Amino acid sequence: MAQALMTRQADVVVVGSGPGGATVARQLARAGEKVVLLEMGRDYRNEFYYGTHLGALIYDDNRGLLFTEEGLNIIRPIMTGGATNLFTGSATRPPAWLKERYKVDIDDYVEETIKELDIRPLPDELLGEASKRIMEAAISLGYKWEPLMKFITPARAARFDCGAKCMLGCRCGAKWTANEYVDDAVAAGCELITEAKVDSLIIEDKQAVGVRGKIRKRTPFEIRADVVVMAAGGIGTPLIMQNSGFFDAGNGLAVDTTTMVYGVSKYKGNASEPPMTVAYTDDENGYMLSVLIDPWLSYPLIMFAKGIRYPFTWLNYTRTMAIMIKVKDEVSGGITVDGKISKPTTAQDRYRLNHASIVSREILIKAGCDPDSIFVGPLRGTHPCATVRIGEMLDTNLHAEVKNLYVCDASSFPEALDRPPVLTIIALAKRLSDHLLKTVFRRKASRRVPAAPAEG
Numbered sequence: 001m002a003q004a005l006m007t008r009q010a011d012v013v014v015v016g017s018g019p020g021g022a023t024v025a026r027q028l029a030r031a032g033e034k035v036v037l038l039e040m041g042r043d044y045r046n047e048f049y050y051g052t053h054l055g056a057l058i059y060d061d062n063r064g065l066l067f068t069e070e071g072l073n074i075i076r077p078i079m080t081g082g083a084t085n086l087f088t089g090s091a092t093r094p095p096a097w098l099k100e101r102y103k104v105d106i107d108d109y110v111e112e113t114i115k116e117l118d119i120r121p122l123p124d125e126l127l128g129e130a131s132k133r134i135m136e137a138a139i140s141l142g143y144k145w146e147p148l149m150k151f152i153t154p155a156r157a158a159r160f161d162c163g164a165k166c167m168l169g170c171r172c173g174a175k176w177t178a179n180e181y182v183d184d185a186v187a188a189g190c191e192l193i194t195e196a197k198v199d200s201l202i203i204e205d206k207q208a209v210g211v212r213g214k215i216r217k218r219t220p221f222e223i224r225a226d227v228v229v230m231a232a233g234g235i236g237t238p239l240i241m242q243n244s245g246f247f248d249a250g251n252g253l254a255v256d257t258t259t260m261v262y263g264v265s266k267y268k269g270n271a272s273e274p275p276m277t278v279a280y281t282d283d284e285n286g287y288m289l290s291v292l293i294d295p296w297l298s299y300p301l302i303m304f305a306k307g308i309r310y311p312f313t314w315l316n317y318t319r320t321m322a323i324m325i326k327v328k329d330e331v332s333g334g335i336t337v338d339g340k341i342s343k344p345t346t347a348q349d350r351y352r353l354n355h356a357s358i359v360s361r362e363i364l365i366k367a368g369c370d371p372d373s374i375f376v377g378p379l380r381g382t383h384p385c386a387t388v389r390i391g392e393m394l395d396t397n398l399h400a401e402v403k404n405l406y407v408c409d410a411s412s413f414p415e416a417l418d419r420p421p422v423l424t425i426i427a428l429a430k431r432l433s434d435h436l437l438k439t440v441f442r443r444k445a446s447r448r449v450p451a452a453p454a455e456g
């Protein structure tokens with residue numbers, strides 16, 4: 001039997017509840033706008049399997065086995081809070097070129113967010129012994145490694161228990177996720193509808209007037225609003241836009257192409273340490289290095305992508321030190337309307353990956369790893385982005401070519417960031433919210449409810 005059409009009328013409809021969508025929904029709901037937030041996944045935080053390998057199988061797109069046509073593994077959590085559930089909680093300020101080349105100035109919003117969420121490096125005693133050994137080895141070789149800022153506040157956890165497993169979901173409570181902004185939005189009156197997959201935009205007279213889709217693949221819905229904010233992530237947003245007649249969406253993609261360089265030493269490795277506590281950025285050669293190893297069960301599975309003998313390196317897992325490389329990859333390939341992802345590695349990407357691998361190998365040897373044990377892992381795409389780019393499909397205010405349509409997530413990046421993007425996304429979303437309040441909704445600044453003070 002056909003299901004009845006569910007309808008809503010709102011000031012703003014936001015699609016996707018990752019850091020982009022959650023922030024816009026929270027800011028606008030707190031300012032008194034009627035917001036509907038649509039999320040394709042659901043809230044898994046209270047499930048017993050949240051933060052376990054079983055959980056990751058349940059909430060990752062394609063059970064964690066999402067690959068590009070070229071074989072890069074892409075992790076895409078489908079759930080409230082988006083990929084921040086699985087992120088390592090690392091934060092960096094946006095690259096200077098965002099302001100210089102694209103005139104996108106979000107500095108004030110970045111600093112406000114750092115203050116509000118108390119984003120800072122972990123205390124020295126929590127950086128991890130192996131991570132510190134890698135940092136010290138690198139510094140002695142002339143590479144300027146330093147502690148990385150984190151969305152992790154140890155004092156929030158009853159028992160701080162941060163390690164590689166945080167990439168399955170945080171169980172100890174120390175890590176901030178965009179779920180907290182979703183909660184704030186709902187507390188301020190936003191209507192959150194989960195398991196609501198948006199299929200396309202509703203466009204009338206060259207204006208975006210809403211979105212349509214289905215709840216639990218059954219109940220059709222149409223949400224109409226004065227403003228539509230797309231925040232379904234670097235893969236989700238271009239797919240919805242393609243379904244709505246935007247032919248350039250998803251034409252080209254960046255992923256901060258990622259790999260790990262592993263080595264075995266006589267010391268304890270970094271698996272039981274918080275991931276990405278220390279890092280190094282080489283802007284000239286286009287990459288970032290930090291410390292990270294996959295959770296214990298993911299490690300051998302991922303190694304199958306490298307070759308049949310590599311899963312056996314798991315026997316040395318507890319003594320393995322790993323340096324993660326993220327390169328600033330060129331925009332290439334793209335996403336097709338049937339959901340296929342192509343991400344060819346260009347000659348420049350390969351050069352950067354190899355440059356970073358040589359440096360990582362040098363550091364691991366200096367840190368005590370056996371040179372014969374060192375190898376480079378398979379390639380992955382950890383930050384799908386740059387699919388609806390500022391400067392091409394969006395103006396500097398994130399406005400698309402159709403009236404009342406905005407894009408506020410990683411897809412808006414004009415180029416790969418090659419660094420943790422969440423702080424940049426939150427700042428973009430706060431700036432967009434203020435822009436909408438000043439222009440579309442013309443609310444007085446005095447109506448705005450100030451952000452809640454940081455916890456901890």
Ligand SMILES: Cc1cc2nc3c(=O)[nH]c(=O)nc-3n(C[C@H](O)[C@H](O)[C@H](O)COP(=O)(O)OP(=O)(O)OC[C@H]3O[C@@H](n4cnc5c(N)ncnc54)[C@H](O)[C@@H]3O)c2cc1C
Pocket residue numbers: 015016017018019020021038039040041075076077078079080081082083084086087088089090091092167196197198199231232233234236237240276382383384408409410411419420421422423425
């Ligand atoms: C393992 C891992 C570790 C990471 N570590 C870090 C880190 O330490 N620091 C950092 O800054 N970044 C990190 N990242 C990257 C970061 O988490 C993402 O870049 C960021 O969350 C992207 O935000 P977004 O708002 O663009 O999209 P997402 O977070 O992907 O959110 C998009 C949301 O939209 C929903 N959606 C998709 N399609 C639809 C649809 N059709 N209808 C309705 N809803 C839809 C999705 O379910 C999702 O909830 C990491 C990522 C991974 C996978």
